[in-house]
Amino acid sequence: MNNALKQAIHQLEMVLNLDLKSIQHVNFIERNAPGYEIHKTDEKVKIEYNNINDALTALGIWLSNPKTNYIYIEKRAFKRVGLMLDVARMAVPKIETLEKYILILSLLGYNYLGLYLEDVFEVDNEPQFGYMRGRYTQAELKRLDDYAAKLDFEIVPYIQTLAHLSSIFKHHTYGPIKDIDDILLVGEPRTYELIENMLKTTKKVFRSQEINIGMDEAWMLGLGKYLQKYGYQDRLKIMFEHLEKVNALCVKYGYRPAMWADMFFHLVGGHYFNDQVEFSEDITSKIPKNIKLIYWDYYQTDIQRYHAKFKSLNQLTDNYGYAGGAWKWIGFAPNNDVTMRTMRLAIEAAKQYQIEDFIVTSWGDNGGEASQFSILPGLCYIIEQINGDDRLNKDNLLSLISNLTYQNWLDLDLPNKLYSNPLAIPVNPSKYLLYEDPFLGLYNQKLHPCYAAYYQRYKKILKTDTKVAGPYTYLFDTLYKLTDVLTLKSTLSIRLKKAYDDKDMPALHDITYHEIPTIIRKIELFYQAFYTQWHLENKPFGFEHHSHRLGGLKQRLTDIANTLHDFINATISHIPELDERIIDIANDDYNGCRYLNYYGDYTSFGKM
Incomplete structure (x- = not known):
């Protein structure tokens, strides 16, 4: 050795x-x-x-x-198999967390880690880029890359060179190069100065010759400041103009660039998931041959949808890869079931199209609440499907590194499974029921009283998991304490509305003086567990959002209890919110559960 x-x-x-x-x-x-x-x-x-x-x-x-x-x-169905972690959406993993991940991924059979950075890295000549966002210093990234290199493991930077840069526009410095929303202004010299500074930095700290330049979801491209300056222009022409300039910079710095493929489908076919897009020779001839297009899809449970997209990609280029999803971007709990249902089919299709680069993305939309490690069962399953045999025993390997079995790890999905339908769907009730306002509710949201029974059952299961000593017990403790909150909170608004309408004063008294204070205490325990989880895995930056959210939730419940106190004591004669509130009881196979991930939608029907 x-x-x-x-x-x-x-x-x-x-x-x-x-x-x-x-x-x-x-x-x-x-x-x-x-x-x-x-x-x-x-x-x-x-x-x-x-x-x-x-x-x-x-x-x-x-x-x-x-x-x-x-x-x-060894039989690799795909030459490269990587995990891309979102390190830019509030949760910025510590370098130690990423080093741990590299070791786990190596044991599983992955050979690279992508870092989705946005502005969360120190860039020369750009002092406000990533300011107060937990940005990685160049020394930190160099340390990580050196660590990976000793294991013959690759770190690939994923940056943004067109959209998804909303945070930088909080600084007046970048105002002149904002087109609209989170999109850079195409054609502006300062735009390309910024992009070149990014590329100079990544070239200094990473060995990889590959870089993902983003360019995804710029749906409003050319419709802001660009429109004011130049009038309406063919938006596909704007896209190609920008791509040509960015690609020239990538070539200058010796990069093999990759980018997400969605904008071509959006601009030609009207939306990304249009399966019937035909690309003309005029379009395909303008896509640089050195750029790898990445087809991303985290949703499909019909294999024909994957086939259709791969066929469309074949029209555009013969240089493409695929990116699926390991679902942990819907709140505090992951959805490994959805990961497995979608990725099994994606892997089958990708094998048929002889994909060389297979990427598993794991995003952190709207808070990065879920543990960085909560997707481990999904990552094990993906490798098992890629290998096509049972050479890696995922149950034994997870037990080895955590003392918890594969089935224990799948318990992390439970907080979002408030239905008996066996087909998993991407829903996140454990997030929106936590924040749902008992007076106001959520728009278009159906509820069901059965939620309490589900959370009582899941609370016991997750409590049992927390009794297994190991390095990841803390993340099970977080979700145990979340389900403990939701045993009461998930149906509070249903019971409160009924008690108010029925003028059931004993029930209102119990809710006001017993139940709401109990929920607040449980939220405090959950907060401490979540605080511990976050600071074990991530830098402190970003957690301020959760301090505000959970602190605001406690204060709102206190305000509600005070209002109910006034009503019980006849200081006020009615509660306008509850007079207007309508509770819609669900009667579908999923008990009304849905995917509602953005905190800003939870707190008010008004626009901030």
Whole structure:
């Protein structure tokens, strides 16, 4: 065993707290041929490997696979398999968190980690870029890249060069290059000065020759300041003008750029998920051959939709990859079920189209509340589907690194499963029911009294999981305490409205003087658990949003209790909000559960 592999194994022992004494019985043989081979019999184990990433992948299989007398030769369905973590939406993972992730991904068989950065990195000559956002210093990113390189693992920067840069426009410095919303102003010299400064920085700190330049979801491109300056222009022409300039900068710095493919479908077909888009030669000829287009899709449960999009991509270019989703961007709890239902089909289709670059994205929309590690069961499942066999035992591997089984990990999905329908859908009641205003409700939202029973059951399951000592017990504790809040809070508005309409004073008295104070105490316990989770995994920046949200929730409940007190004591004769409030009881297969992720939609029917 060479020194590099010894150091990698030492990292597994120290960072993941693994007991690897048995590894002395493994004969590691370095070789020139790519990939790995594992030869296991009752008497001995031999692992041949080309690089450290291959060795750790083989080690993950051997550590997890109880079978004997097998030979596994690496067979990669996809040349590159990576996880892209959103590190820019409030939750900015600590470098130590990312180092831990690199080790876990290596054991699973992933070979790169993408960092979705937006403005959360220090850029030369741009002092306000990422200011107070928890931006990574260049030294931090260099440290991470050096760490990964020792494991023959790649770090790929994902930046934005067109849209999704709303945070920088809080600074007057960037006002002159704002087109509209979160979109840069195409054609402006300062726009390309900023982009070049980004590329200079990423080139300094990352070894990778690949960079994702974003350019996705710029739906209002050319319709703001650009429109004022130049009048209405063909928006596809604007897109190509910008792409040409950004691509020239990428070539200047020796990059192989990739970008999301959605804007071409949007501008030609009217919307991204139009499956019947035809691209003319005039369009396809303008897409630089060196740019890899990434088809992203996190939603489809019909394999024909994947096939249709791959066929459309084939019209545009023969240089493309695929990005699916590991669902943790819908609040405090992940949705590994949806990850598995969508990714199984995506993997099947991607194999047929011989995709070389397969990306698993994990976003952090509107708060980054879910633990960075809550998607581990989904990541294990994806690798199992890619391999197409049972060489990696996901239950054993998760037990090894966490003391919790695969099924324990799937318990993290429970707070959003308030229905018996076996088909998982991307809904997030555990977030919106937490913040739902008991006086006002949420617009177009149906509720159901059965939620309380579900949360009572899930609370017990998650409480049992918290009793298993291990390095990830804290994230189960967070969701246990969330379900404890929701045993009461999820149906509070239903019961409150009924008691008010019925003038049931004993029920109103109980809600006012017992139940609401109890909910507030439970929120305080949940807050402390969530605070612990956040600060274990992430930098402190961004948590201020949750201080305001959860602190505001407690104050709102206090205000409601005070209003109810006045009503009970006849200081006021009625409560206008409850006079107007309509409770719509759900009668569908999902008990009214839906996907409503933006906190700003929870607190008022008015516009701020």
